[in-house]
Amino acid sequence: MINKKFSSKWINILKYDYPELYETIIDLDKCVFTGKSLDPKTQKLIAIGIVASNYNSESIERQMRKGIKEFSLTKDELMDVLRVVLLTSGMPTFTKSITILNELF
Amino acid sequence: MINKKFSSKWINILKYDYPELYETIIDLDKCVFTGKSLDPKTQKLIAIGIVASNYNSESIERQMRKGIKEFSLTKDELMDVLRVVLLTSGMPTFTKSITILNELF
Amino acid sequence: MINKKFSSKWINILKYDYPELYETIIDLDKCVFTGKSLDPKTQKLIAIGIVASNYNSESIERQMRKGIKEFSLTKDELMDVLRVVLLTSGMPTFTKSITILNELF
Amino acid sequence: MINKKFSSKWINILKYDYPELYETIIDLDKCVFTGKSLDPKTQKLIAIGIVASNYNSESIERQMRKGIKEFSLTKDELMDVLRVVLLTSGMPTFTKSITILNELF
Amino acid sequence: MINKKFSSKWINILKYDYPELYETIIDLDKCVFTGKSLDPKTQKLIAIGIVASNYNSESIERQMRKGIKEFSLTKDELMDVLRVVLLTSGMPTFTKSITILNELF
Amino acid sequence: MINKKFSSKWINILKYDYPELYETIIDLDKCVFTGKSLDPKTQKLIAIGIVASNYNSESIERQMRKGIKEFSLTKDELMDVLRVVLLTSGMPTFTKSITILNELF
Numbered sequence: 001m002i003n004k005k006f007s008s009k010w011i012n013i014l015k016y017d018y019p020e021l022y023e024t025i026i027d028l029d030k031c032v033f034t035g036k037s038l039d040p041k042t043q044k045l046i047a048i049g050i051v052a053s054n055y056n057s058e059s060i061e062r063q064m065r066k067g068i069k070e071f072s073l074t075k076d077e078l079m080d081v082l083r084v085v086l087l088t089s090g091m092p093t094f095t096k097s098i099t100i101l102n103e104l105f
Numbered sequence: 106m107i108n109k110k111f112s113s114k115w116i117n118i119l120k121y122d123y124p125e126l127y128e129t130i131i132d133l134d135k136c137v138f139t140g141k142s143l144d145p146k147t148q149k150l151i152a153i154g155i156v157a158s159n160y161n162s163e164s165i166e167r168q169m170r171k172g173i174k175e176f177s178l179t180k181d182e183l184m185d186v187l188r189v190v191l192l193t194s195g196m197p198t199f200t201k202s203i204t205i206l207n208e209l210f
Numbered sequence: 211m212i213n214k215k216f217s218s219k220w221i222n223i224l225k226y227d228y229p230e231l232y233e234t235i236i237d238l239d240k241c242v243f244t245g246k247s248l249d250p251k252t253q254k255l256i257a258i259g260i261v262a263s264n265y266n267s268e269s270i271e272r273q274m275r276k277g278i279k280e281f282s283l284t285k286d287e288l289m290d291v292l293r294v295v296l297l298t299s300g301m302p303t304f305t306k307s308i309t310i311l312n313e314l315f
Numbered sequence: 316m317i318n319k320k321f322s323s324k325w326i327n328i329l330k331y332d333y334p335e336l337y338e339t340i341i342d343l344d345k346c347v348f349t350g351k352s353l354d355p356k357t358q359k360l361i362a363i364g365i366v367a368s369n370y371n372s373e374s375i376e377r378q379m380r381k382g383i384k385e386f387s388l389t390k391d392e393l394m395d396v397l398r399v400v401l402l403t404s405g406m407p408t409f410t411k412s413i414t415i416l417n418e419l420f
Numbered sequence: 421m422i423n424k425k426f427s428s429k430w431i432n433i434l435k436y437d438y439p440e441l442y443e444t445i446i447d448l449d450k451c452v453f454t455g456k457s458l459d460p461k462t463q464k465l466i467a468i469g470i471v472a473s474n475y476n477s478e479s480i481e482r483q484m485r486k487g488i489k490e491f492s493l494t495k496d497e498l499m500d501v502l503r504v505v506l507l508t509s510g511m512p513t514f515t516k517s518i519t520i521l522n523e524l525f
Numbered sequence: 526m527i528n529k530k531f532s533s534k535w536i537n538i539l540k541y542d543y544p545e546l547y548e549t550i551i552d553l554d555k556c557v558f559t560g561k562s563l564d565p566k567t568q569k570l571i572a573i574g575i576v577a578s579n580y581n582s583e584s585i586e587r588q589m590r591k592g593i594k595e596f597s598l599t600k601d602e603l604m605d606v607l608r609v610v611l612l613t614s615g616m617p618t619f620t621k622s623i624t625i626l627n628e629l630f
Contacts, residue, residue: 010623018604024451025616031444032192035185042147043189049151050158050193051617053405055266056580058624059617079228080140084148087137088155090368090405091235092261092269098220099268115413123394129241130406136234156407158615160476161370163414164407184438195578195615196445197471197479203430204478242402245395252357253399259361260368260403263510265581289543290350294358297347298365300473300510301550302576302584308535309583325518333499339556340511346549366512371475373519374512452612455605462567463609466574470613473575500560504571507557 041071049081052097053089060100068104075105146176154186157202158194165205173209180210251281259291262307263299270310278314285315356386364396367412368404375415383419390420461491469501472517473509480520488524495525566596574606577622578614585625593629600630 015022033040044067051059067073078101086094120127138145149172156164172178183206191199225232243250254277261269277283288311296304330337348355359382366374382388393416401409435442453460464487471479487493498521506514540547558565569592576584592598603626611619 010620010627013627014623021451021604021608024448025611028192028444028448029616031441032188035181035188037179037181038150038185042150043185045143045147046151046154046186046189047193050154050189053155053158054580054617055264055269056617056621058621059580062620063617074142076140076142080143080148081151083137083140083231084151084155086235086405087133088152088405088407090401090403091239092264092266092273092403095220095272096266096268098224102220102223115410115417118417119413126241126398129238130401133234133238134406136231159370159407160474160479161407161411163411164370167410168407188441191445191615193615193617195611195613196449197474197476197483197613200430200482201476201478203434207430207433238402242398245391245398247389247391248360248395252360253395255353255357256361256364256396256399257403260364260399263365263368265579265584284352286350286352290353290358291361293347293350293546294361294365296510296550297343298362298510298512300506300508301554302508302579302581302588305535305587306581306583308539312535312538325515325522328522329518336503336556339553340506343549343553344511346546351543369475369512371512371516373516374475377515378512448612452608455601455608457599457601458570458605462570463605465563465567466571466606466609467613469571469575470578470609473578494562496560496562500563500568501571503557503560504568504575507553508572508575 041073044071045073045077045081048078049084052082052085053093055093055096057096057100060097061104064100064104075101146178149176150178150182150186153183154189157187157190158198160198160201162201162205165202166209169205169209180206251283254281255283255287255291258288259294262292262295263303265303265306267306267310270307271314274310274314285311356388359386360388360392360396363393364399367397367400368408370408370411372411372415375412376419379415379419390416461493464491465493465497465501468498469504472502472505473513475513475516477516477520480517481524484520484524495521566598569596570598570602570606573603574609577607577610578618580618580621582621582625585622586629589625589629600626 011022014025033043035043038046044063048060048063048067051063064073064078067078079098082094082097082101085097116127119130138148140148143151149168153165153168153172156168169178169183172183184203187199187202187206190202221232224235243253245253248256254273258270258273258277261273274283274288277288289308292304292307292311295307326337329340348358350358359378363375363378363382366378379388379393382393394413397409397412397416400412431442434445453463455463458466464483468480468483468487471483484493484498487498499518502514502517502521505517536547539550558568560568563571569588573585573588573592576588589598589603592603604623607619607622607626610622
């Protein structure tokens, strides 16, 4: 199940060449997303907000895609995340993220 | 109601010296937090996550305080936000935020 | 006039799907660039400096293009902005921005 | 003249313990602020904008102080810089900078 | 041994209130610093460089202190890290870090 | 020798159009990488770590390439740098950098 979650090529390379690092990352990811109070969907929305506030196209796209696939996030929900990005991180990050969002829907 | 939300000294100075900028910020804040799908509490959690991933003590504390006051956020809920910060932004931001969290509870 | 300023595809999508957010952004942009003391050209130079110090190719290019179109910014003026970026933000951001600058002239 | 510009304690330590690094920094600073087209005041405004968009209280205060001392920057001029910070970098950096600005005037 | 490494108050709170998160962080830290080729001292120097390029006083101080204690890092070695910070991240981060360095020696 | 080090197109444009800025950058680069205690290879590893923690694909690739060419850095050594990036800057920067690393080897 965890394997399906990380489907990118890099995670496979990590798995075979650096297995102990791979295991650590899987554990970290699992530990992070099994919070005590918030459900994983809310945590994923938070992750998207953080990544979207950092200009990194590939990460924004990957996180949004995973959110849509795993939690059926809608365009309006992602747009509500981006509203917070606009307020906390400014127009250029918002603009970048909204462009990616439009390509996904 | 909005006035009570921004209670810091700087917002009052803005209000009297730069009223048009003040109005714009109030409008922006209102527009951001009246999303179409996510409730304001979820949006606040996202805002805390973004701010916590950026090393700025004062903002982290202000956002956490507002979240506790306005949405009765618990320590566990905030901790679940910080788990996401750990994964997406690394140990130093996590450490900084957890220190502030511990002072608030 | 404002519409011509934002000519990217995303702003049109925003305009029709999220009109209240669109209006807020137009108001924010107008309020920001009608400062009390600095002329809009100086403010645009500041915006370019900030964006250039943040590694985001698309935003750097968009801001530089707008500055050239709206304020007839010269290569030397933009280079003087990038000098400040070199000092305040280091070589990698400077290198990235100068590459974009060279493509525009 | 350059010495007066950098009056902080750290620059003196640098001068005596790492003279070649000190000379390089003095040269860099001089080269940056003798642009071909923009006057040093405009470049200083850009520097303040960049620093203000990065959450670093001490740098924001130092840059604003230097701008006020060397170029007699007014509160309204600095506020016009911060308007651009609000648009490009979001509320938390704006809030932090405006608090520092209010302490300086 | 690992416990002695993290001596801050926050790690103790984590240990008792969020033991599974505590274990994950300990594992992550151990996995990171048992690289295949670089010795832990070199990795610590890299960690200091990264943290120093991000304006966060507390993290810079904590990382430098740990480096001095665990690897007997000298002032000149740390200064050589900061030279790289100057080149890659600009003067404000360099200035901030050199101030902290001077307080430690 | 220094010319061979910077082989990108932008440095040539800088050399002919802005010779005094070119000289300053060459001097800065030389001064930074002739530290008192650390060898240039260690400093290059630090530079790669800092750049990798900042999401900028082009800079990450350029720095890794230069490190491989000038210091024969191995995949395992670069991976050990990225372990530190994972801990200090989080998964998205690590993921981005590991993807680039895999393309280089």
